[in-house]
Structure formats: C-alpha cells, structure tokens
Amino acid sequence: MRFVGGKFLHLIVVILAVTVLTFAMLDLLPTSAAYAVAGANASAHDIAAIQEDLGLGDPALVRYGKWLAGVLRGDLGVSLVSGQPVAQAVASHLPATVELVVLAQLFTLLIAVPVGLFSAWRVDSRFDRFCSALGFGLTSIPSFALAMVLVYFLALKLKWFPAVGYAPLSAGIWPNLKSLFLPAVSLALVEWVILMRVLRSELIATLQEDFILLARAKGLPAWKILLQHALRPSLFGALTVFGLQVGNLIGGAVIVEQLFALPGIGRLLLAGIFAQDFTMVQGCVLLIAVAYVAVNFLVDVGYGLLDPRVRCGGVVRG
Amino acid sequence: MVDRLSVHLPCGESIVRAVDEVSFTLERGQTLALVGESGCGKSMLCRAIMGLVPGRALLPAPGRIVFAGQDLGALEAGERAGLCGGRIGMVLQDPLSALNPVMKIGRQIAEPMRHHLGMTRVQARQRSIELLRAVGIAQAATRIDCYPHQLSGGMRQRVVIAIALACEPQLLIADEPTTALDVTVQAEILDLLADLQQERSMAMILVSHNLGVVAGRAHETAVMYAGRIVEQAPTGELFARMRMRYTRALFDAIPRLDDPAQATLTAIDGQSPDLAALPDGCSFAPRCAHAEARCTGEAPTLVSDGHARHRHACWFPCAVGPTA
Ligand SMILES: Nc1ncnc2c1ncn2[C@@H]1O[C@H](COP(=O)(O)OP(=O)(O)O)[C@@H](O)[C@H]1O
Ligand code: SF4
Ligand SMILES: [Mg+2]
Numbered sequence: 001m002r003f004v005g006g007k008f009l010h011l012i013v014v015i016l017a018v019t020v021l022t023f024a025m026l027d028l029l030p031t032s033a034a035y036a037v038a039g040a041n042a043s044a045h046d047i048a049a050i051q052e053d054l055g056l057g058d059p060a061l062v063r064y065g066k067w068l069a070g071v072l073r074g075d076l077g078v079s080l081v082s083g084q085p086v087a088q089a090v091a092s093h094l095p096a097t098v099e100l101v102v103l104a105q106l107f108t109l110l111i112a113v114p115v116g117l118f119s120a121w122r123v124d125s126r127f128d129r130f131c132s133a134l135g136f137g138l139t140s141i142p143s144f145a146l147a148m149v150l151v152y153f154l155a156l157k158l159k160w161f162p163a164v165g166y167a168p169l170s171a172g173i174w175p176n177l178k179s180l181f182l183p184a185v186s187l188a189l190v191e192w193v194i195l196m197r198v199l200r201s202e203l204i205a206t207l208q209e210d211f212i213l214l215a216r217a218k219g220l221p222a223w224k225i226l227l228q229h230a231l232r233p234s235l236f237g238a239l240t241v242f243g244l245q246v247g248n249l250i251g252g253a254v255i256v257e258q259l260f261a262l263p264g265i266g267r268l269l270l271a272g273i274f275a276q277d278f279t280m281v282q283g284c285v286l287l288i289a290v291a292y293v294a295v296n297f298l299v300d301v302g303y304g305l306l307d308p309r310v311r312c313g314g315v316v317r318g
Numbered sequence: 319m320v321d322r323l324s325v326h327l328p329c330g331e332s333i334v335r336a337v338d339e340v341s342f343t344l345e346r347g348q349t350l351a352l353v354g355e356s357g358c359g360k361s362m363l364c365r366a367i368m369g370l371v372p373g374r375a376l377l378p379a380p381g382r383i384v385f386a387g388q389d390l391g392a393l394e395a396g397e398r399a400g401l402c403g404g405r406i407g408m409v410l411q412d413p414l415s416a417l418n419p420v421m422k423i424g425r426q427i428a429e430p431m432r433h434h435l436g437m438t439r440v441q442a443r444q445r446s447i448e449l450l451r452a453v454g455i456a457q458a459a460t461r462i463d464c465y466p467h468q469l470s471g472g473m474r475q476r477v478v479i480a481i482a483l484a485c486e487p488q489l490l491i492a493d494e495p496t497t498a499l500d501v502t503v504q505a506e507i508l509d510l511l512a513d514l515q516q517e518r519s520m521a522m523i524l525v526s527h528n529l530g531v532v533a534g535r536a537h538e539t540a541v542m543y544a545g546r547i548v549e550q551a552p553t554g555e556l557f558a559r560m561r562m563r564y565t566r567a568l569f570d571a572i573p574r575l576d577d578p579a580q581a582t583l584t585a586i587d588g589q590s591p592d593l594a595a596l597p598d599g600c601s602f603a604p605r606c607a608h609a610e611a612r613c614t615g616e617a618p619t620l621v622s623d624g625h626a627r628h629r630h631a632c633w634f635p636c637a638v639g640p641t642a
Contacts, residue, residue, distance in 0.1 A: 232420050
C-alpha cells in the first residue's frame with residue numbers, strides 16, 4: 001500500500017496546483033468580473049463599489065487564500081448572473097454527467113474488448129478487417145452526426161427511446177437509463193474505436209510472447225489463453241486511453257449534452273462562458289480538472305493492480 | 319516417432335524450409351539430443367511436434383508424427399491439445415519470458431492439471447507444491463505464491479520444468495533449456511532433467527546448439543544443419559567417430575573452460591545458409607573445405623555408415639578415426 005500512499009501525496013500536490021491555475025486563469029482575464037456583474041451601462045463608481053464588494057481590491061494571494069478556504073468548505077462562490085451558489089449548480093448538474101460517462105464508457109468497453117480480442121487472435125481475418133474499416137469509418141463521422149442518425153431511427157421512427165431530455169434517477173431506474181441510452185451509445189460508437197485499436201495492437205504483441213507459446217503448449221483452449229493469459233498484460237495502453245476518455249467526457253461531452261438536452265457539466269460550463277459568469281466557469285473548470293487528476297490517479301493505481309512488478313518486490317536468489 | 323517431417327513457412331515470395339524431411343524414432347526412457355547452429359530449425363521441429371507451428375506454416379506430406387501409436391496429424395485439434403501439456407511436456411529456451419509475468423507461479427503450474435486432469439483448486443495446489451519440491455525449489459509452500467519476477471532465472475526454469483511435468487508426460491521436449499542461464503546453473507538444470515527423466519522413465523528430446531551439453535546426457539544424438547539431420551548416432555559412437563565436417567566444427571566450437579587459450583567460442587567459418595534459398599546439392603558445401611563438384615550438384619542423403627546405427631549425409635565423409 002506504500003505504492004498507493006505515494007501516489008496519493010502526489011495527487012494532493014497536483015490538485016493544489018490545479019486550484020492555483022484555475023484561480024489565476026480568471027484573475028488574469030482582461031475583463032474584470034465587476035463589469036460582468038454591473039452590466040454594460042454601469043458607471044465607474046458602480047464598478048468600484050462592486051469591486052469592493054467582491055473583494056477584488058485585495059492582493060492576489062489574499063484573494064486566492066480566501067477563495068481556497070471557501071472551496072475547501074464547499075463554497076465555490078455565487079453565480080455572477082443568477083446569484084445561485086455555484087456549488088449547488090454544479091452538484092445539480094453532476095449526476096447527468098457522471099451517469100453519461102459511466103454508461104458511455106461501459107458501452108465502449110463492451111464493444112472494444114471483445115472486438116479487440118477477436119481481431120488480435122485472428123489478425124487480418126475478415127472480421128479483423130471489417131472491424132478496422134468500420135472503426136475508421138465511425139471515427140471520421142462526428143459523434144453528433146451519429147447521434148442524429150440514432151435519434152432519427154431509434155427515437156423518432158421506432159419510438160424505443162426518448163429523443164431528448166433527462167429523467168433523473170429519482171424518476172425510476174428504467175426511464176433514467178432510457179433517457180441516457182442514446183447519448184451514451186452515440187459517444188461509445190466513436191470512443192470504442194481508439195480503445196480497440198490500442199488493445200488490439202498490444203494484444204498482438206503479447207500473443208507473440210513466449211509465455212503464450214507455453215500456455216498453448218499446456219493445451220489450453222483459445223479463450224483461456226486470451227482471457228487468462230493475454231488480456232491482463234495487454235491492458236496498459238488501453239487503461240491510459242480509458243482514463244483520458246473518462247477525463248475528456250466529464251466536461252467535453254458538450255455537444256451530445258446539448259443535443260439531447262442533458263443537464264450536464266459541459267452544458268453548464270458552456271452557458272457560463274456565454275453569460276460571462278466567471279465564478280460558474282471557475283467552479284466547472286475546477287471540478288473538471290480535479291476529476292481529470294483523480295481519474296489519472298486511479299489509472300496509476302490500476303497499473304499497480306495489473307502488474308505486480310509495478311508494485312515492486314525483492315528478487316529471491318537461488 | 320517422427321517420419322519425414324517438414325515445416326515450410328511461406329515468407330513473401332519464397333518458402334523457408336525450416337525443417338526438411340526429418341525422421342527419427344525415440345523409445346520410452348531414452349533421450350535424443352538435437353544439436354545444430356542457431357536457426358537450423360530445432361525449435362521449429364519441437365513446435366511441430368507440439369502442434370504449435372505458426373498459423374501460416376505448411377506441413378507437407380508425407381510428414382507424420384506418431385506418438386504412442388497415434389498419428390498426431392490425424393487427430394482433431396481438441397484431442398491434440400489434450401495430448402500437448404498432458405502427455406507431452408515442453409520446456410522453452412528463455413525462462414525469463416516463458417512465464418506469465420502477471421500470474422502467480424502456483425496458478426501457472428496448476429493450470430494444466432486443472433485443465434487436463436480435472437483437479438480441484440486445492441488438489442492442484444497441493445500437487446504444485448510437490449512438483450516445486452521435485453524440481454528442487456526450497457520453501458515450495460511459500461514460493462508458490464511468488465510472481466515470476468521474484469525468482470531468479472534458474473528458479474524460473476525449474477518452475478517451467480515443473481509445469482512441463484505437471485501431468486506426468488511420457489515425452490518431454492526441452493528446447494535449449496539452459497542457453498539463457500548462467501554457466502553455473504546450466505549443469506544443475508541439465509542434471510535435474512536427467513534425474514527426472516530416469517525417475518519417471520520419460521522419453522526426452524534435448525535440444526542444444528552446444529555439442530558439449532549433450533555429451534553423456536543423451537542416448538542418441540542427431541546433428542541438424544539447415545533443417546535436416548546430417549548425422550545421427552548413439553552419443554558415444556558419434557563422439558568417437560565423427561563423420562561429418564560440420565559435426566567436427568560444432569565439436570571444436572565447444573567452449574573449453576579448462577583451456578584458457580580456447581575459452582572464447584570458436585565460431586564456424588561462414589554463415590548458416592538462408593533457408594529460403596538453399597543451394598542445390600549439399601547445403602553445407604559453401605562452407606565445407608572438402609567440397610567437390612559432386613557436392614554442389616547432388617544432395618547427399620542420410621545413409622548408414624554400417625557401424626552401430628551411425629548415419630550421415632556426406633559424399634566425402636571424414637576418415638574414421640579418433641577426432642583430432
Ligand atoms: N515465425 C517464423 N516465420 C518465418 N520464419 C521463421 C519463423 N520462426 C522461425 N523461422 C525461421 O525458421 C528457421 C528455424 O528457426 P528455429 O527453429 O527457431 O531455429 P533454432 O531453434 O535451431 O535456432 C530460422 O531460419 C528462422 O529464420
Ligand atoms: S557432401 Fe561435400 S560439401 Fe557436403 S559436407 Fe560432405 S564433403 Fe562437404
Ligand atoms: Mg531455438
């Protein structure tokens with residue numbers, strides 16, 4: 001567990017750095033937050049008053065300290081536009097995003113892992129070539145275009161799923177899953193390709209290894225060789241990609257959230273940017289950055305779970 | 319028994335004849351040594367016996383492998399897999415890469431027993447500990463939960479041997495089992511293999527590129543060159559009356575630890591031939607000091623030299639006599 005402990009310390013340091021950057025980012029913006037609050041017709045006097053109010057006159061370090069103390073208490077400030085606490089807004093938009101990410105990545109895995117395994121086992125087979133071609137085709141289409149096709153057929157024609165909107169978990173698990181199915185699938189249809197390619201190439205390399213030859217010499221059936229011997233040592237690249245994808249989706253599924261009218265973080269962020277709601281943007285960026293760092297921490301821990309050698313261990317001589 | 323076995327690997331336009339019409343017979347409890355330079359097809363021959371040739375390899379007729387009266391080529395893939403790991407065990411050259419780095423060795427040893435003998439987890443674990451003891455690993459009960467990287471090279475090779483022995487095989491194929499190991503460990507592993515073979519009266523194919531490894535450890539020795547067996551005899555007979563210049567060259571290449579002047583390995587002049595474009599005639603001719611017109615025109619076949627099952631493939635063999 002010393003391995004995880006060390007990584008955790010590292011995580012704390014990185015998150016602190018993230019808060020500094022997030023804070024500095026908005027502090028350095030050319031337009032002062034006071035202008036945004038006061039609106040276009042404000043007099044210089046109004047601006048000064050608001051600046052006083054927001055504590056904008058203090059030195060940067062003091063303001064950072066105050067802000068960080070607030071963040072640690074769960075206080076991200078209030079929206080400059082609506083006056084709603086930012087933390088509250090972020091919390092209310094988080095479930096849709098988290099569910100979307102989990103579901104999308106679940107579908108991604110469900111497609112990428114079996115396809116990667118089959119393709120690597122029979123390289124250049126008809127299946128392998130078909131999946132490669134399909135994959136390249138899918139990545140060259142933007143996910144919102146795919147989403148529109150899916151909506152047209154599965155929602156408008158067949159009426160299996162709602163076309164837009166989000167049913168929270170409190171409305172029941174089934175309506176909830178139904179409302180997220182199409183957005184998650186349209187993300188997964190693009191995401192699986194890169195994950196599969198990475199997994200496939202790593203598997204192909206692993207299958208050349210001597211220990212696979214030995215496993216075959218044991219007379220084990222193909223599925224055991226693939227799942228029990230080849231898969232685990234081939235997951236490093238895939239794990240990295242997976243972590244990056246999760247990180248990206250937390251704030252980056254903006255278009256899909258917009259298209260399906262999902263109340264997610266991506267949409268909140270976008271709305272904040274358009275309204276020049278700096279505290280809201282700051283809150284969202286902070287959340288996204290922390291999530292990114294946390295996911296990568298989990299990926300690092302995952303390496304250790306995958307490979308005992310990463311966890312260190314003495315060599316026994318003899 | 320291996321009868322006229324060939325392994326051809328299509329490689330672009332050409333065909334690599336990795337193994338070319340190799341035949342031999344091996345009795346229960348006997349050891350056959352296969353010796354030859356790197357790249358002469360020894361490993362491919364072993365893999366062919368195990369049924370583990372690369373996917374695109376061809377095994378042209380009339381090549382056959384008969385094991386305990388069964389033609390392995392005629393078996394279904396499933397039955398064949400039942401033999402591999404069950405009644406035929408294999409030890410690979412490099413123990414550092416032969417074990418799965420992310421799986422505990424206990425599970426790797428138990429695997430063939432669980433699969434072929436239907437043992438329960440507990441039974442297989444018990445047997446694995448016994449096997450580790452049998453291959454000379456101390457504290458077997460704790461080492462069984464080690465990952466390969468926690469063991470030294472010699473110990474890992476012992477683990478690989480334990481895996482090969484797990485299902486009490488009748489034939490053990492050891493493909494250069496000591497090439498990747500320290501000289502000090504080599505003799506230990508070879509002696510271990512010899513002891514185990516005696517105890518269990520297995521047949522063994524011992525592969526090496528070093529003729530010295532084989533001396534005194536194999537009943538019969540076959541020398542391979544460019545995919546073919548070029549000389550074969552009971553080991554003592556072979557050492558006493560080498561007929562092939564290639565065999566002599568291999569003999570001279572044995573590193574002598576007792577002779578410091580000779581401690582560096584003498585390489586055989588010339589390169590081993592490209593198996594995709596073998597010359598007509600004797601494939602050793604370009605490197606042979608005694609090659610004559612006939613050698614490049616016509617390939618010598620493996621013929622008996624009329625003495626104690628000694629066979630060789632050369633038009634102008636060395637004179638019989640003590641090796642110089
Ligand atoms: N997968 C492969 N594809 C094509 N050629 C191969 C392959 N494996 C081995 N060969 C060729 O087969 C020949 C015999 O190789 P090998 O049996 O490994 O030799 P040895 O074990 O005697 O050193 C070599 O010349 C090598 O180039
Ligand atoms: S057949 Fe000729 S070339 Fe070949 S080993 Fe004998 S003497 Fe040399
Ligand atoms: Mg070899």
